[in-house]
Amino acid sequence: xxxxRKLFKRRHIxxxxxxxxxxxxxxxxxxxxxxxxxxxxxxFIKTYMxxxxxxxxxxxxxxENKSASRKVAQVILDELPGLRxxxxxxxxxxxxxQILNTASAQWHADEGGSLxxxxxHEATVIYNDGQSVRLPIGxxxxxxxxxxxxxxxxxxxSGSTDGKGSEVVNLTEDAALExxxxxxxxxxxxxxxxxxxxxxxxxxxLPLTLKRGAVLSFAYQWDxxxxxxxxxxxxxxxxxxxxxLKDGQxxxxxxxxxxxxxxxxxxxxxxxxxxxEKP
Amino acid sequence: MNDRANQAFRLMGWGMxxxxxxxxxxxxxxxxxxxxxxxxxxxxxxxxxxxxxxRIAKWMAVVLVSGSVxxxxxxxFIGFEVxxxxxxxxxxxxxxxxxxxxxxxxxxxxxxxxxxxxxSLRDLRHSTAVRRDTYFIIVSxxxxxxxxxxxxxxxxxLVVTGASILHLVVEVLFVRLLFKFAKEYTGEIYG
Numbered sequence: 224x225x226x227x228r229k230l231f232k233r234r235h236i237x238x239x240x241x242x243x244x245x246x247x248x249x250x251x252x253x254x255x256x257x258x259x260x261x262x263x264x265x266x267f268i269k270t271y272m273x274x275x276x277x278x279x280x281x282x283x284x285x286x287e288n289k290s291a292s293r294k295v296a297q298v299i300l301d302e303l304p305g306l307r308x309x310x311x312x313x314x315x316x317x318x319x320x321q322i323l324n325t326a327s328a329q330w331h332a333d334e335g336g337s338l339x340x341x342x343x344h345e346a347t348v349i350y351n352d353g354q355s356v357r358l359p360i361g362x363x364x365x366x367x368x369x370x371x372x373x374x375x376x377x378x379x380x381s382g383s384t385d386g387k388g389s390e391v392v393n394l395t396e397d398a399a400l401e402x403x404x405x406x407x408x409x410x411x412x413x414x415x416x417x418x419x420x421x422x423x424x425x426x427x428x429l430p431l432t433l434k435r436g437a438v439l440s441f442a443y444q445w446d447x448x449x450x451x452x453x454x455x456x457x458x459x460x461x462x463x464x465x466x467x468l469k470d471g472q473x474x475x476x477x478x479x480x481x482x483x484x485x486x487x488x489x490x491x492x493x494x495x496x497x498x499x500e501k502p
Numbered sequence: 503m504n505d506r507a508n509q510a511f512r513l514m515g516w517g518m519x520x521x522x523x524x525x526x527x528x529x530x531x532x533x534x535x536x537x538x539x540x541x542x543x544x545x546x547x548x549x550x551x552x553x554x555x556x557r558i559a560k561w562m563a564v565v566l567v568s569g570s571v572x573x574x575x576x577x578x579f580i581g582f583e584v585x586x587x588x589x590x591x592x593x594x595x596x597x598x599x600x601x602x603x604x605x606x607x608x609x610x611x612x613x614x615x616x617x618x619x620x621x622s623l624r625d626l627r628h629s630t631a632v633r634r635d636t637y638f639i640i641v642s643x644x645x646x647x648x649x650x651x652x653x654x655x656x657x658x659x660l661v662v663t664g665a666s667i668l669h670l671v672v673e674v675l676f677v678r679l680l681f682k683f684a685k686e687y688t689g690e691i692y693g
Binding site (some may be wrong): 238239242243245246249250252253254256257258260261288289290291292293317318319320488 | 585586587588589590594597601608638642645646647648649650652653654655656
């Protein structure tokens with residue numbers, strides 16, 4: 224019978240204990256971190272969206288825990304009960320602990336009074352187990368354009384992932400451009416630069432008298448520094464143009480200032496740890 | 503030639519196949535681990551007079567039998583009642599069982615080395631020591647990396663999957679070693 228103590232030397236014991244310690248530490252650390260990265264329920268990425276035309280899509284991105292047993296089955300806006308939301312019509316984006324889904328619906332003017340102004344801040348979420356909860360979504364503002372027949376005719380529209388975009392339109396009748404503004408300007412002022420024919424829109428001398436067929440060429444550039452919390456919100460503002468027609472009628476029409484929502488894993492972690500309250 | 507020892511090694515070999523086969527199958531367990539661990543326990547009960555390591559291993563096997571019975575019962579009774587934390591609980595349970603399993607195997611490795619030493623089976627003792635050290639390194643690495651799978655993006659999970667495949671390979675090598683002992687071991691139980 225060999226001496227067991229010789230076989231099972233001290234360095235063996237040290238090696239074994241070190242390995243066991245590392246393994247236990249790895250498990251404990253990872254489990255604690257995993258639990259700190261779990262949401263209590265679905266979390267809507269704050270969306271600030273201006274809807275101006277019938278047929279536009281309302282898209283509400285939200286985060287849900289990957290391991291959630293209770294999932295979002297339906298989203299209802301109490302102010303627009305006729306709206307049917309599809310849950311994640313596109314492919315959801317997966318992060319380490321969460322999935323980024325989108326609830327998406329097409330808004331039609333007749334679903335809530337064509338000319339009614341509306342601001343929606345909360346959505347009712349119905350889970351797959353039938354329970355429901357009201358959650359903040361940011362703000363959906365419905366400001367329908369004045370007329371169904373458009374004064375502005377779109378010539379080209381472009382948008383790219385680097386935050387650049389353009390809207391080129393021409394007028395279908397004579398009109399004077401009296402006012403240019405854009406939604407969420409108070410927040411976005413320093414992050415969104417808009418130019419018309421290469422001049423900042425604020426330098427335009429208004430009112431600007433325009434003939435039928437005249438071209439307005441807007442170019443915009445989103446410029447949100449990576450470290451700003453505003454990056455974590457889904458801004459969908461509109462450029463709103465107010466015209467006066469020959470007959471004195473005031474017409475407001477709007478153009479989109481598109482911005483894609485590209486969230487990194489790190490930004491998702493920021494959102495989760497803040498419980499979604501930051502932006 | 504001691505038939506009882508050889509039979510015990512063979513029984514242990516077959517028993518160790520059970521936890522191997524469901525190592526990566528989720529959900530309902532068709533090849534329950536507790537049957538395998540019970541076979542190992544019976545084998546260790548026969549072998550335990552041989553050395554201290556088999557005696558420690560026997561008690562580890564008792565823990566593993568109860569742990570896997572509890573796991574199977576939990577799977578049967580509350581398995582269908584999915585909650586948010588069931589994924590985490592499942593992961594932690596599997597992790598804990600794997601750590602205990604690795605400790606049991608390590609202990610049996612040492613028991614085998616002592617057994618081979620006692621009857622001067624030099625080659626068998628050396629190959630057992632080599633397999634024990636390989637097993638120790640690979641399984642430690644896998645058990646260390648595994649919980650990171652909870653928190654990492656899909657790209658990194660490939661690393662954990664790679665480690666788990668290597669883990670499977672060394673488990674198979676261990677089972678083969680048990681069958682080798684069943685065939686080649688020449689010692690007495692009361693040696």
